[in-house]
Amino acid sequence: MTTRSEPEQGRPAPGLDAIMSERRHLINLAYRLLGSLTEAEDAVQETYTRWYAMSRRQQDAIESPGAWLTTVASRVCLNVLGSARARRETYVGEWIPEPLPDGTVADPADRVTLDESVNLAFLVVLESMTPAERVAFILHDVFCHSFAEVAEVVGRTPAACRQLASSARRRIRDSQPSATTPAAQPTRVIRDFKQAWEAKDIDALIGLLDPDATAIADGGGLATTFLHPIEGSERIARTWVELARRTPATMTFLERTVNGQPGLVAQQDGVTVTVFAFEVAGDRIRHIWVVRNPDKLRRWTTG
Numbered sequence: 001m002t003t004r005s006e007p008e009q010g011r012p013a014p015g016l017d018a019i020m021s022e023r024r025h026l027i028n029l030a031y032r033l034l035g036s037l038t039e040a041e042d043a044v045q046e047t048y049t050r051w052y053a054m055s056r057r058q059q060d061a062i063e064s065p066g067a068w069l070t071t072v073a074s075r076v077c078l079n080v081l082g083s084a085r086a087r088r089e090t091y092v093g094e095w096i097p098e099p100l101p102d103g104t105v106a107d108p109a110d111r112v113t114l115d116e117s118v119n120l121a122f123l124v125v126l127e128s129m130t131p132a133e134r135v136a137f138i139l140h141d142v143f144c145h146s147f148a149e150v151a152e153v154v155g156r157t158p159a160a161c162r163q164l165a166s167s168a169r170r171r172i173r174d175s176q177p178s179a180t181t182p183a184a185q186p187t188r189v190i191r192d193f194k195q196a197w198e199a200k201d202i203d204a205l206i207g208l209l210d211p212d213a214t215a216i217a218d219g220g221g222l223a224t225t226f227l228h229p230i231e232g233s234e235r236i237a238r239t240w241v242e243l244a245r246r247t248p249a250t251m252t253f254l255e256r257t258v259n260g261q262p263g264l265v266a267q268q269d270g271v272t273v274t275v276f277a278f279e280v281a282g283d284r285i286r287h288i289w290v291v292r293n294p295d296k297l298r299r300w301t302t303g
Contacts, residue, residue: 029139032117047072075153094218095218098291099259120258120279135150177282186280215239253266262280275297
C-alpha cells in the first residue's frame, strides 16, 4: 500500500469494508482463471495494491469499485496466463491444476466455493484453452458478465469475445462424458477402487476403469512419479498394483473431497504427499490425476 499525502493520513479509506468484501469473489474468479490458488492470491494482492496506489480522489471517481476490482483482477490473470504458458514449457512432466480440499483456508474471505466449475476435470479442460478463451468463458459463462464487460478485459470487441466463449464452450462440451453418473455413484466407485488397489486386485481395478482411461501425474520435478500419461485400463491397473507393492507400511490412503468431488489422499506420518482426483462416467473411471508436487499440497492438512 502506498503512503498518502499528509492530509489523508489517519483517515480510513473510502468504503474499506465494501472494498475488502470483494476479496472472496476475486479469489474465486482468479482461481478459476489460473488453476492455482497460490497464483490467485498473488493476483488478488496485486489488484488491491493497484487500488491503494490510487489517490483518494481517483478512488472516489470510480462509480463501482467492485466492477473495477473485477476488471483489474481479470487483466492481471490474463497476463499471468500468458506468461504461464512459457513457464510450463520448462515444467518437469505434466502440469495439473492445484487441488483444493474442503475448507481450504481458515479465512472465509480466501475460501474458494467448490462447485462444478472447479472440479479437476473442468480445470484441466480450461488449461487447453487460449488465455483469451479462458477469460471470456469464465467471466461470461461462470460469473455472468456481459460480453461488453469481457471486451474491456481482453481488449477485443464484444462480438469477438462472444466467439471466444463459444469456442471454449465447445471444448467443455466435447470433453464431457456421454454417460450420466448418479450423484452418489462416484463415491462408491472411488471407494471400490481404493479397496481393489489395497488388495492388489488387478482384475477388480480393470473392471472399475474405462478401457480408454488415462492417468496423469504431476510431480513438478520435486517428487518422484511417472512423467508421461498412462493410457488404458490394464496398464493403469498394473501400474497401481506395482505402486501398492512399493508403498511403505507407514502410508495411509484416505477418502477425501478434492475440488468438491470424491477423491483419495495418501498421507505419510500425518503429511499429505499425494492427492488423487478422478473423473467418473457411469460406473467407470475415465481419468485419474495424481498430484505429488509438494508446492501444490501445502493446503492439505492431516484433518
